[in-house]
Amino acid sequence: MKVLQVLNHFLPQQTAGTEVYSWALSKQLQQHAVAIQIVIPNYGKETAADYVYDGLAVHQYAEPSVVDRSLIMGFRAPDGLPHFIAYLKNEQPDIVHFHELAGSNGITLKHVQAAKATGAKVIMTFHLAGYSCKTGTLVYKGEVLCDGVIDLKKCSSCYLHTRGYVKAAPYLVNTSAMLHQLAIDASKWNNKIGTALGTVPIIAKLQNDLHALIAHCDRVVTITNWYKRVLLANGISENKISYIPQGLPLAVNVDAVKEREAGSPLRLLFLGRINKFKGLHLLVEALRTIDPALVELSVYGNSDDAVYEQELRSKTSDRKNIVWKGKLQQQDVVTTMQAHDVLCLCSTFSEMSPLVIQEAFAAGIPVLASEVYGNAEQIKPEVNGLLFRFNDVASLKQQLLRLIEEKGLVAKLKEGIERPKSFEEVGEMYKRLYREVMADV
Missing domain, CATH: 3.40.50.2000 (Glycogen Phosphorylase B;)
Structure with a gap:
């Protein structure tokens, strides 16, 4: 074959x-x-x-x-x-x-x-989810999780909102829908106005393309x-x-996880691309008002948004408990995870199925993650990890404080981890x- x-x-x-x-x-x-x-x-x-x-x-x-x-x-x-x-x-x-x-x-x-x-x-x-969501996030107007059903007006409004047309979106959607009914595709006009007024045809094309893809x-x-x-x-x-x-793509030899000594800081790990979609800013903000003597954060990952990264580096420059460690080689991921207590995954979009969760489970550490679909499917709350409300710093901070203050919680979550599928x-x-x-x- x-x-x-x-x-x-x-x-x-x-x-x-x-x-x-x-x-x-x-x-x-x-x-x-x-x-x-x-x-x-x-x-x-x-x-x-x-x-x-x-x-x-x-x-x-x-x-x-x-x-x-x-x-x-x-x-x-x-x-x-x-x-x-x-x-x-x-x-x-x-x-x-x-x-x-x-x-x-x-x-x-x-x-x-x-x-x-x-x-x-x-x-x-x-x-990825972009075959059925023009924004690729499955988050309606950047605020709430979407059911994923393609609807011309709903999706057009959301798409325009993410493009910056917040106040104008209702008018643009209605005009675009009217033009679409008249078989006028404004997206073919070679300018920004045409693209905005062509939003309904753009969403219709997304829907048609999905069904054409499946058909072929x-x-x-x-x-x-x-x-x-x-x-x-x-x-x-x-x-x-x-x-x-x-x-799990790589076979891993798992050593015993080094347990945190009594009274020592909670060791958090962020591992992923440094951009707003991975939500590192939420974690930085949640840690801002937590005693730095109680928690440490290691940040690993490449940046694809230099402005975003620099802003966060500036915000954390005086925080000795937050350390930026650069890129981590794939073969070193699991062993590095084992030197930490909890992986933090603060996704601000609906990731399909983050591999980093499986890697954390292979390393034997629980995951604290936002409740987007791809995270929630892999994490059993109170069993192998914790979830916090989407895009909610207060909810994230609450779960961090639980991990710090509730005796035996981290150990209990570690016991609930099942070995990932090979x-x-x-x-x-x-x-x-x-x-x-x-x-x-």
Whole structure:
């Protein structure tokens, strides 16, 4: 069986959840005699390139597109699409497995449609919520968790709100809806006003694209139950969906966790990208009025928002109990976690299924997290961790004080941790899925 794993980037150029997941899956499938190739765009290049990473052949097809508004809006196909199609025809894979789509010069819906047209079986794994939410957050107007059902007016209002049109949103939505009913797509006007007035068609396209994506896939995979429910709520047939839960990509040798000495500070860990979506600012604010002698915070992660990071560094410059430690190598994550008592995950958006939670459980430490869907599905409150109210500093502080003051709470939460699923199990589930799909006529 020959399988192409298709995504926008791959290791070592980019190291994020989707890349690590695809790598781990590919390595597992290799062990089961599945011929694997990774396919990604060769951005800005008119020629293809190939390289090998950890025994995996990676093909970069030529993708010379110059990114402009028409490409971003999906009004034209990326210039590299013919090169992608030519590669598929040359390789003749049994299965083309997509892991992400982009709205520009990366992998798009047109690539999925092209793969299906070759006669290959097509699978899509959902790693993000952006296929059914234009903001990608599933947080309505940045304030409350959304049910995920695509509604033209509701989603248009939310999208405009996040774009800064707070007061004008009601008027823009009504006008956009009227134009949409008249079959006038203002999003094709090449200016900001056109984009704003074209919001309803933009949401309609999101909805249509989701159903077109499902129609061109033999099966789609959700790594969480909560996103499966979102797809079902949007009218996706259950027999098109396979649920394959998250696993731990790296095998880890777990040493005994070093217990905190009586009277010593609670050792907190933040591990993730330094941006507002990961919510480090909430944690910094919650710690501001807690005695620094009672708690320590180690901050690990790369920044993709320099202004945000600098602001937080300035706020914590006089706090000796908050230490910025930079990037952490993947192979060192679990052992570093074991030197801490609790992982803090303060997400301000609906992450799909944060791998860092599984890594914390592998390390034997509980998690304090915001109650967004991806966190809440993995954490059993009062059993293996604690949840605080979304975007609520007071609720976060309350849980931090419990961890500091309630004798035996951290130890109890540690006892409730179950060992995460291994990627060997994930690989077995995908192998069965591949066989099922290949058997379907």
